[in-house]
Amino acid sequence: MAESEDSADEQEAPAKRGMGLIGWGITAALALGLGGGAFFAMHSGLADGLLHAEEAPPVKEGTETARESYLELDPLMISVGGAQSVKQLRFRAFLQLADDSQTDVAALQPRILDIFATYLRAVxxxxxxxxxxxxxxxxxxxxxxQLLAGRDAVKDLLIIDFVIA
Structure with a gap:
């Protein structure tokens, strides 16, 4: 008889359930809404005052930073390949220079072309x-x-033409 009373109590007690489908749906909707709102606030700049972000000083128009200049090197025609190959390489490039080193590097142009030709023939x-x-x-x-002219004098090399025929 005791067994029947215990089984009756178990049947009457409601089964413990988790959040259920509706609870999970509400949780997902809230998470997406809060995440989207936070993204919008950060992306649009609404939260800048909350984070105490320091403003960068405005850039004044008309003031120029260190300007860059370009030196066009004379075009090169180099024979490449072995003795049985009759291929030609047409090479044209610009050097991006610091503003104050333009005349110094321009004076080194024959040496620069010699270095380029020697290296390109060896490849x-x-x-x-x-x-x-x-x-x-x-x-x-x-x-x-950069070894020839100085590391600070030449910033970059821009290859304009590179044709093997």
Missing amino acids: SVDRLEDPTGLLHLRAQLLRRV
Whole structure:
């Protein structure tokens, strides 16, 4: 008889349930709403006052920072490949210079062209034709120019023409 009373109590007691489908739906909707609102506040700048962000000083128009200048190097035509190969490389580039070093680097142009020609002749045609090889080649040429002219004088090398025919 005791068993029947215990089983009756178990049947009468409601089963404990979790949040249920509606509870999870409300939780997901709140999370998405709060996340979207926080993103909007951060993206639009509404929360800048809350985070005590310091404002950068406004840039005045008409004031110029250190200007960059470019030096166009004379075009090069270089024979590449072995003795049995009759391939030509047409190469044209610009050097991006610091503003105060333009005359110094322009005076070194014959040496720069000699360094470029010597290096490009030594590189194999397969490496020149490799699509990723141009990045390595550019880095090598820039390093050689910076050793000659000074690291601060030449900022970058811009390859304009690179044609193997």
